[in-house]
Amino acid sequence: MTHRPPLHTGRRRFLTASLATGGAMATAGLLPAAARAATPDPLITEVQPWASGFGDGVDAHPYGLPTEHEGDVIRRTVSWLTADTISSINFTPIHALDGTITPQGCAFERHHSGAIDLAKPDYRLMINGMVERPLVFTYDDLERFPRRTMTCFLECAANTGMEWAGAQLNGAQFTHGMIHNMEYTGVPLRLLLEEAGVKPEATWVMAEGADASSNARSFPIEKMLDDVLVAFKANGEALRKEHGYPVRLVVPGWEGNMWIKWLRRIEVADAPWESREETSKYTDTLANGTSRKWTWVMDAKSVVTSPSPQSPIRHGAGPLVITGLAWSGRGAIKQVDVTVDGGRTWQTARLEPQSNPLALHRFYLDHQWDGSDMLIQSRAMDATGYVQPTKDALRAIRGLNSVYHNNGIQTWLVKANGEAENVEIS
Amino acid sequence: MTHRPPLHTGRRRFLTASLATGGAMATAGLLPAAARAATPDPLITEVQPWASGFGDGVDAHPYGLPTEHEGDVIRRTVSWLTADTISSINFTPIHALDGTITPQGCAFERHHSGAIDLAKPDYRLMINGMVERPLVFTYDDLERFPRRTMTCFLECAANTGMEWAGAQLNGAQFTHGMIHNMEYTGVPLRLLLEEAGVKPEATWVMAEGADASSNARSFPIEKMLDDVLVAFKANGEALRKEHGYPVRLVVPGWEGNMWIKWLRRIEVADAPWESREETSKYTDTLANGTSRKWTWVMDAKSVVTSPSPQSPIRHGAGPLVITGLAWSGRGAIKQVDVTVDGGRTWQTARLEPQSNPLALHRFYLDHQWDGSDMLIQSRAMDATGYVQPTKDALRAIRGLNSVYHNNGIQTWLVKANGEAENVEIS
Numbered sequence: 001m002t003h004r005p006p007l008h009t010g011r012r013r014f015l016t017a018s019l020a021t022g023g024a025m026a027t028a029g030l031l032p033a034a035a036r037a038a039t040p041d042p043l044i045t046e047v048q049p050w051a052s053g054f055g056d057g058v059d060a061h062p063y064g065l066p067t068e069h070e071g072d073v074i075r076r077t078v079s080w081l082t083a084d085t086i087s088s089i090n091f092t093p094i095h096a097l098d099g100t101i102t103p104q105g106c107a108f109e110r111h112h113s114g115a116i117d118l119a120k121p122d123y124r125l126m127i128n129g130m131v132e133r134p135l136v137f138t139y140d141d142l143e144r145f146p147r148r149t150m151t152c153f154l155e156c157a158a159n160t161g162m163e164w165a166g167a168q169l170n171g172a173q174f175t176h177g178m179i180h181n182m183e184y185t186g187v188p189l190r191l192l193l194e195e196a197g198v199k200p201e202a203t204w205v206m207a208e209g210a211d212a213s214s215n216a217r218s219f220p221i222e223k224m225l226d227d228v229l230v231a232f233k234a235n236g237e238a239l240r241k242e243h244g245y246p247v248r249l250v251v252p253g254w255e256g257n258m259w260i261k262w263l264r265r266i267e268v269a270d271a272p273w274e275s276r277e278e279t280s281k282y283t284d285t286l287a288n289g290t291s292r293k294w295t296w297v298m299d300a301k302s303v304v305t306s307p308s309p310q311s312p313i314r315h316g317a318g319p320l321v322i323t324g325l326a327w328s329g330r331g332a333i334k335q336v337d338v339t340v341d342g343g344r345t346w347q348t349a350r351l352e353p354q355s356n357p358l359a360l361h362r363f364y365l366d367h368q369w370d371g372s373d374m375l376i377q378s379r380a381m382d383a384t385g386y387v388q389p390t391k392d393a394l395r396a397i398r399g400l401n402s403v404y405h406n407n408g409i410q411t412w413l414v415k416a417n418g419e420a421e422n423v424e425i426s
Numbered sequence: 427m428t429h430r431p432p433l434h435t436g437r438r439r440f441l442t443a444s445l446a447t448g449g450a451m452a453t454a455g456l457l458p459a460a461a462r463a464a465t466p467d468p469l470i471t472e473v474q475p476w477a478s479g480f481g482d483g484v485d486a487h488p489y490g491l492p493t494e495h496e497g498d499v500i501r502r503t504v505s506w507l508t509a510d511t512i513s514s515i516n517f518t519p520i521h522a523l524d525g526t527i528t529p530q531g532c533a534f535e536r537h538h539s540g541a542i543d544l545a546k547p548d549y550r551l552m553i554n555g556m557v558e559r560p561l562v563f564t565y566d567d568l569e570r571f572p573r574r575t576m577t578c579f580l581e582c583a584a585n586t587g588m589e590w591a592g593a594q595l596n597g598a599q600f601t602h603g604m605i606h607n608m609e610y611t612g613v614p615l616r617l618l619l620e621e622a623g624v625k626p627e628a629t630w631v632m633a634e635g636a637d638a639s640s641n642a643r644s645f646p647i648e649k650m651l652d653d654v655l656v657a658f659k660a661n662g663e664a665l666r667k668e669h670g671y672p673v674r675l676v677v678p679g680w681e682g683n684m685w686i687k688w689l690r691r692i693e694v695a696d697a698p699w700e701s702r703e704e705t706s707k708y709t710d711t712l713a714n715g716t717s718r719k720w721t722w723v724m725d726a727k728s729v730v731t732s733p734s735p736q737s738p739i740r741h742g743a744g745p746l747v748i749t750g751l752a753w754s755g756r757g758a759i760k761q762v763d764v765t766v767d768g769g770r771t772w773q774t775a776r777l778e779p780q781s782n783p784l785a786l787h788r789f790y791l792d793h794q795w796d797g798s799d800m801l802i803q804s805r806a807m808d809a810t811g812y813v814q815p816t817k818d819a820l821r822a823i824r825g826l827n828s829v830y831h832n833n834g835i836q837t838w839l840v841k842a843n844g845e846a847e848n849v850e851i852s
Contacts, residue, residue, distance in 0.1 A: 043550045044562055050688070051638055055540025056668065057511030062500035063492065064531045067667045069545050074488035085483030098611040098659040099575040101527060105490045106663065114481025119495050124469045136470055144745040146792045149525040149778045185524040185788075212477055233524040235661065237532065241493045242482065262476070319570040352575045355781035362611075366572045 066105075072096070075106050076173060081162075086114040087213070089156065091177030094303075094325065095310040100151075100181050100352070100360045104240045107180035110156055110256060112213030112277075115242040118262050123246050125192075125230070129206075129268035132197030139232070139246055145187040145195075148229060150252070151359040153181045153327045155298045157255035157282055157404040163391065164406055167422040171310040175410060175422060176303040179327075181360035184250045186231030189224050193268070202268045206275075207249050210264035217258045218272035219251075223296075227252050230263065252358040253329030254296045255404075257282055287399025300388050301407035302326035302336055302363070302380035313418030317371030322349075323364045324378050331383030332357035338365045342375030342411065342425050349378070357383065374414040375425060392426060492531075498522070501532050502599060507588075512540040513639070515582065517603030520729075520751065521736040526577075526607050526778070526786040530666045533606035536582055536682060538639030538703075541668040544688050549672050551618075551656070555632075555694035558623030565658070565672055571613040571621075574655060576678070577785040579753045581605045581724045583681035583708055583830040589817065590832055593848040597736040601836060601848060602729040605753075607786035610676045612657030615650050619694070628694045632701075633675050636690035643684045644698035645677075649722075653678050656689065678784040679755030680722045681830075683708055713825025726814050727833035728752035728762055728789070728806035739844030743797030748775075749790045750804050757809030758783035764791040768801030768837065768851050775804070783809065800840040801851060818852060 066073065075090040082088040092108040109115065120139040128134040156178035162168040169175050193205070198221070205224040208216040219228075229250040232239060239245040244261030251258045257277055272278070283291040304324040307313045313320060322340075326333040332354065337346040349363035363378070380388045391408030398405075413423040492499065501516040508514040518534040535541065546565040554560040582604035588594040595601050619631070624647070631650040634642040645654075655676040658665060665671040670687030677684045683703060698704070709717040730750040733739045739746060748766075752759045758780065763772040775789035789804070806814045817834030824831075839849040 041550065041562060043548060044552055048548070048636070050542040050544050051636055051640070053638060054512045055537065055542035055637060057540055058501070058514045058516040058535045058537060059503050059511045060541070061668065062502070062516075062532075064501075064666050064668060065491070066489065066664060067543070067671050069671070070664045073663060075484070075490075076488070077485050085485045086480045088484045090484040090488075097662040098573070099609045099662045101609045101662040103530070103661055103663050105531075106488075109484045111481065111484060114483055115486070116476040116481035117493070118476050122469060122474070124467065126470055136467060140740055144741060144747060146776075147524070147747060147749070147790055149788050183525045183527045210474070210477055211481060212479060214477070235529055236523040236525045236527040237499060237529050238492060238496045240490050242487065242490055245493050245495070314566055315570065321570060321573060323573070350572075353781045355779045362575050364573055 073106060075108060078169070078174060087112050089158070089178060091173045092180050093173050094177050094179070094305050095172040095308050097305070098323065098362070100325070100354070100362050101235060102180035102182060104182065104235055104237075104243065107182065107243065108156070108178050109242045110178070111211070111242070112215050113211050116211045116262055117241060118210060118246065120246045125247065125263060125266070127192060127196040127266045127268070130199040130202040130270065131193075131268050132199065135196045137192065142187055142230060142232065142247065145191050147185055148188055149183060149185045150229070151181065151183040151354075151356045152250060152252045153179060153358065153360045154256045154259055155179045155327065157257060157295075160406040160408070160410070161403040163408070163410075164395070164400055164402055167424045170422050172303055172305050172308040173310055178256070179360070182234040183236065184229055184231040185233035186229035186250060189228040189230050189249070189266070190226075192230060192266070193224065196268075198268055201270050204269045204272050206267045206269065206273045207258075207260040207263060208265040208267070209260045210262040215257065215260060215277055216273060216275040217260065217277055218275065219258065221268070223251070223254070253298060255282065255298055258296065282404060284398065284404050285401040287401065295405055298327070298329035299405070299407045300326070300328035300330065300333065300380045300382040300386050302378040302388060303410050304338070304376050304378050304412060307376065307414050307418070307420050308412050309420045309422060312420055313369070313414065315418070317369050320367045320369040321364060322367050322376065323362065326361045326363055326378070326380040327359075328380065328382035328386070329358065330386065333361040333380055334383055335381045336361070336363040337379045338363075339377050340367065340374040343377060346379070372416055375423070376412045376414055377409050379409055391424065499532060501534060504595070504600060513538050515584070515604060517599045518606050519599050520603050520605070520731050521598040521734050523731070524749065524788070526751070526780070526788050527661060528606035528608060530608065530661055530663075530669060533608065533669065534582070534604050535668045536604070537637070537668070538641050539637050542637045542688055543667060544636060544672065546672045551673065551689060551692070553618060553622040553692045553694070556625040556628040556696065557619075557694050558625065561622045563618070568613055568656060568658065568673065571617050573611055573613055575609060575611045576655070577607065577609040577780070577782045578676055578678045579605060579607045579784065579786045580682045580685055581753065583683060583721075586832040586834070586836070587829040589834070589836075590821070590826055590828055593850045596848050598729055598731050598734040599736055604682070605786070608660040609662065610655055610657040611659035612655035612676060615654040615656050615675070615692070616652070618656060618692070619651065622694075624694055627696050630695050630698050632693045632695065632699045633684075633686040633689060634691040634693070635686045636688040641683065641686060641703055642699060642701040643686065643703055644701065645684070647694070649677070649680070679724060681708065681724055684722065708830060710824060710830050711827040713827065721831055724753070724755035725831070725833045726752070726754035726756065726759065726806045726808040726812050728804040728814060729836050730764070730802050730804050730838060733802065733840050733844070733846050734838050735846045735848060738846055739795070739840065741844070743795050746793045746795040747790060748793050748802065749788065752787045752789055752804070752806040753785070754806065754808035754812070755784065756812065759787040759806055760809055761807045762787070762789040763805045764789075765803050766793065766800040769803060772805070798842055801849070802838045802840055803835050805835055817850065
């Protein structure tokens with residue numbers, strides 16, 4: 001704190017640099033801040049009501065909610081997507097968020113038979129099958145085991161699935177909003193399995209939820225002994241009802257339907273279950289009619305969240321922050337490149353540091369917009385060297401029958417008036 | 427994923443190891459899980475209502491709240507602490523949280539004249555004083571500057587202040603709950619100051635809030651050009667009204683009253699303001715009646731959040747997770763030691779990795795409790811090598827006149843019945 005960093009007084013200033021493109025700025029109705037200073041502004045020169053009275057006291061909201069001014073930053077549904085709202089999905093408003101943490105309140109939900117109410121005293125977790133000692137744990141039992149805290153993304157296998165056949169949905173919330181990212185606290189499943197004593201011949205573990213759908217998935221035992229958590233906290237507080245309260249599985253890097261909510265049972269075996277959710281669902285049917293199965297890991301992917309159809313540019317040419325999210329189930333994101341000309345030229349975005357490789361990463365590109373149409377894309381590369389493919393490259397290998405695992409590059413057409421559309425380019 | 431980690435089937439198991447101390451377990455009414463498996467449990471053997479009907483659909487809660495079962499995890503006030511609730515404070519329920527992120531909904535509030543309602547279209551930020559170009563920014567202007575995202579703790583200077591005179595408040599929420607930790611997104615203030623053009627003779631910067639209290643503080647310009655953010659997002663979404671919506675200052679590592687909420691003005695000068703909030707408040711009066719001032723940085727500190735008076739042990743002897751938070755405004759936490767015998771012996775706790783040194787750190791100690799009384803303390807060491815002092819060591823230097831900057835070691839007496847009390851030991 002004794003060193004004063006050099007001031008960049010000679011550098012090109014951000015907003016005043018825009019004066020050179022004043023025409024486009026005027027089109028959007030925005031005066032550069034440097035010019036505005038010369039204009040009397042009653043919000044500056046006059047005492048405002050919020051500066052002359054009292055606000056809410058500290059007893060007003062024991063548990064607070066967002067201000068009413070942010071009333072549009074909510075989970076949204078697509079009415080035609082499913083037959084009912086019980087076995088359905090909604091979407092995180094990623095176009096309106098920044099940073100990496102997803103608040104629980106607006107983190108997307110996917111239920112197979114609705115979000116159930118299960119109190120901690122009624123909670124039980126059974127471990128059975130190929131173990132030395134079948135066990136039943138209460139919630140209080142789980143709190144006695146060593147804990148870990150880690151931040152992980154959860155992406156639904158169907159995220160971006162409606163885009164296989166071309167640009168379908170006009171907004172990042174709807175194309176890429178089946179994702180959230182929270183800091184989880186829980187017990188490594190490995191410790192519970194060791195408590196039960198896994199028999200040497202065991203090779204698979206099945207996890208099952210307590211809701212009526214009995215959502216159940218099979219896992220190779222290696223994953224369950226590696227980084228899987230039996231989690232009871234998210235973003236510091238208890239899980240929300242819709243995210244599996246009181247206990248869910250956290251399966252870092254793997255598709256969301258495997259993160260079993262309201263976790264009630266772990267069975268150890270020497271073969272997979274071939275449950276409904278891994279035969280009729282969550283397989284990837286290829287062009288020749290055969291299906292890929294056990295496609296658990298979410299490949300590297302990214303999306304520009306702003307500007308985007310629900311987050312248009314509200315100013316003219318000049319400085320523009322292009323930002324988005326990148327993630328991979330196979331390791332940390334090492335680089336994100338952004339293009340504004342449909343892939344002819346790319347610039348490397350800034351990435352914020354992350355404490356866990358399997359968390360969402362936030363990227364920023366500080367761009368000088370010339371005010372003309374842009375074709376904006378982002379392209380992520382993960383620690384394995386894998387580079388996010390184009391949608392056409394994916395289709396060439398997987399065909400058009402898939403619903404799941406579309407990690408192709410997304411394109412937004414951003415027009416001179418600042419509005420954006422979901423488009424495809426070849 | 428092809429490597430199967432070795433199974434520790436021979437290691438001492440956690441819960442069954444407790445059988446050796448079965449008397450204490452029975453005292454607390456908890457059977458070890460391994461024994462419970464032999465007892466028919468209707469929650470396992472019978473179909474439960476939540477497994478035989480539908481739960482909430484995905485359109486039930488566009489913005490969700492905690493389940494009613496967690497209704498006690500809220501901000502709380504202490505009625506005798508202040509004359510009214512407008513210029514007052516409440517407390518984060520840190521005893522009931524885990525991990526490091528504090529949800530905005532239960533993150534403590536401190537207002538000097540209440541939480542005001544200020545909409546984005548009405549928001550202005552002025553930069554004036556010793557600058558080449560006085561500027562006024564709208565909210566939309568701020569969104570055009572390069573952004574950073576970082577996680578930081580905010581601690582009120584008065585946190586733990588009531589403990590100067592001895593053990594006062596029975597719960598970590600009340601002794602240490604004037605703290606929260608969020609992931610912030612905003613514009614480095616440095617960029618806005620560069621836009622205005624800081625004159626060479628400037629040495630201080632003042633920041634002022636838009637509420638009626640006009641909370642204002644002076645900062646050495648070096649800090650303002652270093653890591654201070656003009657922030658508009660917390661934990662991914664917009665700031666809440668009570669935390670300064672739409673824009674607040676983030677001052678990593680420094681006391682909370684300097685994180686100006688509803689930020690309306692930045693003035694550049696060659697001397698400090700000596701505002702009310704840095705003369706009559708937020709100075710540390712010593713035993714001889716003189717006061718320390720400019721005590722901006724929060725020193726290394728820690729507290730055990732569980733077990734604690736509001737988070738008693740609900741089981742008998744055997745495995746016990748001791749957990750808490752540690753932080754320092756001077757650099758990352760390098761080590762946290764925990765004692766259960768009032769400081770005679772110490773064990774080093776596990777620390778979870780953190781993306782930012784000036785964020786809260788979570789520590790865990792996995793302890794085999796013998797079922798007798800414990801005097802539990804934690805002691806943090808930061809990257810500078812500074813070690814958190816005892817309260818007595820602090821009092822020897824600072825006397826008993828202080829309200830602020832009590833970072834002394836906290837003691838909980840945890841009794842054989844699992845209940846805990848705030849005590850002092852010498």
